[in-house]
Amino acid sequence: MNIPCNWSTCKLPLVAYFQEGPGLRKYQYRDKGIPFLNIRTLINESVDLSLCKFLDEDEVDQKYIHFLLNEGDLVCSTSGTLGKLATIKASDLPLMLNTSVVRFRTLDQAVMLQRFLRLYLKSEGFLSQARLASTGSAQVNIGPSHLATFDFSLPPLPEQKRIADKLDSVLARVDACRDRLDRLPALLKRFRQSILTAATSGRLTEDWREQNAIGNESWHYPMIGNLVAIKNGRAFPSADYADEGVRLIRPGNLHHSGSVQWSAKNTTHLPESYAREFPTFVLGKGELLMNLTAQSLKDDFLGRVCLKTDSVPALLNQRICAFYSKSSSDIRPYLFVYFRSPVFRSYVETLDSGTLIKHMHTKQLLSHVIPVPTENEQTEIVRRVEILFAFADRLDARLATARKQVGQLTPALLAKAFRGELVAQDPADEPAAELLKRLAAQREAAPKAKRGRARA
Structure with a gap:
């Protein structure tokens, strides 16, 4: 994929930290304690804590403390339904990772914004690599070893902010449009039900009876x-x-x-x-x-x-x-x-x-x-219901087209953003290559963890 000259392509581990949760067994589950994630708890980019199960607090302290999540962490499903995303809020804590869910954090906000990482995880660039790398016939699955091979296109830091600001604004309007469209099927159902109620109560053809001098007692x-x-x-x-x-x-x-x-x-x-x-x-x-x-x-x-x-x-x-x-x-x-x-x-x-x-x-x-009603009024009722239902069917068809088009907007906008086409490039921005060099230097200068000798 062609990217602007001041962007850089690197592997995901160079700019982001990721960690998969542990495999937990049912015998470990408790009725209270520390809640942990599962794929079902990730709904509309948030965590539904009511769907969480629990681990004993002491067991978490002893074995799983490093799997506890932090505010601002991004979590993403990597098994079954790939790409279900959520941002951890302070009100979600304490909360623990589980298998099939991976946490993501940027390694350095001075190199890549957490906001920009979130957009990457929603993009087709990430999801297509996930589908390609996924394993399993009955249930697709990716893990840290797959994620380590993913390519990532890094813009200059100021451009990341411009992209994130632009997408936050535009995608909010897309989401609002989608929400309004999602409410319409229920309205159309109520419209059809009101037609049927009017038809079987005589209200739909009240004017017809008046025109034909037929009283209500004809029913x-x-x-x-x-x-x-x-x-x-x-x-x-x-x-x-x-x-x-x-x-x-x-x-x-x-x-x-x-x-x-x-x-x-x-x-x-x-x-x-x-x-x-x-x-x-x-x-x-x-x-x-x-x-x-x-x-x-x-x-x-x-x-x-x-x-x-x-x-x-x-x-x-x-x-x-x-x-x-x-x-x-x-x-x-x-x-x-x-x-x-x-x-x-x-x-x-x-x-x-x-x-x-x-x-x-x-x-x-x-x-x-x-x-x-009388036979003639039955015919009129059926005729009017068919006309009104045909109108509702046409609205249904237009709604389906609109929902499909709105559903394509978010992937299209994200794809445009990660091609460098959503916002203008600024020649004064420090190139992404310099950010990566600085991050590499910091990593090289960081103290190396000492390996202790194994005890006999």
Whole structure:
């Protein structure tokens, strides 16, 4: 990589000290004492002390005192998830290193600023070397021996400060933008839920009823069993699952977006002979399906409803049901709106039996009372919901694009900084080569540690 003429390239150990934590065993863990880091505790460039485990204070004093961290230390994960970073604050102390986490400190603030070292550890220049040097097939890992080989581009000291000041300002704005974008998915979810609430309460089409001189009394409240019949899926033998044949709709195919989705990971087949043997379980396009089993009530998985929008035949597996209108008019489009509404979700939450696996029985579904407008108003409700949801989907797409672009800003700015392109060079700055010479001279002049003879 080309760098400005007053920069210098060196190996990381020439300008920074790094130390990996010790390997600790579970039998050493205590309920109180000195907390120690693990990868999970590094969150948003800070340490979450509530996730720390502890070592006995006496054991730390006797064996691990040199692994205690200091205010301002940089810690970085070097195993599993590479590059999770945090700066140690005074309020974090006392705190100890652990294996898979490395502490970094600049050797001399007159040569390299700690602020600049932090930026290096966030940069692609560091992370790419870490990925290249990492070992392990199941879990990547780097250690001090790898770090000792890393290249480091050192600018003059005043330029380091200019770079750090500039990035602190710009990245703060990037982070603020990212935070605002991260709040939007929840707002869009509430927007969709408010649409569904208005749709199933009559507020969404209140003006339509006024225009058509239809009163609120036109709504009635039957049980679902009076409107539709329910068909439960069949328990097809998993021993016959295959890579090709007729598709099998399973709970994992019911996507939170409201459509049946297929991927290489979630698609299972059965031999075509099953479709011929069980034709009543073969589904086509337009089927309304619901999941009847979940391990928890999170993510609205129990009672999740989807439309099958493709025409490829698929078998209906157990734990999923399909709905069929009892009258000549098809009420399923309106039910698709109602089943996604907060009113129905509140009903599903009352079905929590406290068991590990949550179930919804067809008897409970059939006896559930719902608000139903006239057939013409159902059509209008569905039309308006589809228009508003399409608008929300477009916002989702624009949001995804914006989040991707913002996510690329920080790496791009850091890369620009470490190419020497972020701030202007000043010819009056002392070249980095002189800083390295001074540091080398200090190291040479430092007293050498004496080696004692081993005792017999």
